[in-house]
Amino acid sequence: MSKENYTITADVTLMNKDLVVIITGGDVPHLGGIVSYDHKSRMSEKIYFDSHDGRKHKDIFLAERFAERIQDRLPGNLCVTAGVHIDGITQAQIEASFPMTVELAQQVLDWTLEFENEFDEPQYPTHLKNFKFK
Template identity: 45%
Template sequence: MEFSISNTGYTIKLTANFINRDLNVAITGGDVPHIGTVTTYDKEREQKEVVRFPSHDGRFHKDDVLADRLLEKIKDGLPGNCVITTGVHVDYITTEQIHASFGMVDELGEKLKSWISIQDNFEDPIYHKKG
């Protein structure tokens, strides 16, 4: 499944697919899409972890801010775990474009939430019996 939204001169794209009950999401866009951060969510323990990759000048990517917004919208409806890779880079980004990204991801999150709610083709694993 893929959604995209454009605002203030750039586009953010959200791609999502289920791996059985677990959701794999990529949020990319701008002039140089990349993987800046990886956010994982353990549904059972309700625990989030983030890995930020190095950026430039000793800094680290901050794309997880967008992943956090998305996760807040969808986590209650998730049937399993979730991994979100995020990387949006806009050359010479302005404050207006940064603020626009929040609303863009919120809108994409609503679309994703609706899509998640109609998914039900999941399999339960079978394990060996002891003894």
């Protein structure tokens, strides 16, 4: 997805019902923040990584926006990382990042839902309740 002279991409891995998304772009892709969503508990957690001068990376806002857009419609858990850095970023480039992220989220959701009839349900043995690991 490209606007305002830069590109944001989403690399996506679907692991049965669970989804891992890596959002990167700009001049220096990196790991700025992580948002995870537990489908069963409906709880989200965030990890903010330190940036320069003791500040936190602002990329977490992209990961949050992406996750919030799709998490309730996914069949499983979600982990979104984001790291987009543009040297000398402008206000217009910052503002463009949000609709780009929303559009990427919709594309990923649409793609994920194409597989909804192919998910496997794990089978758990009931006879291992007192199993001891050695």
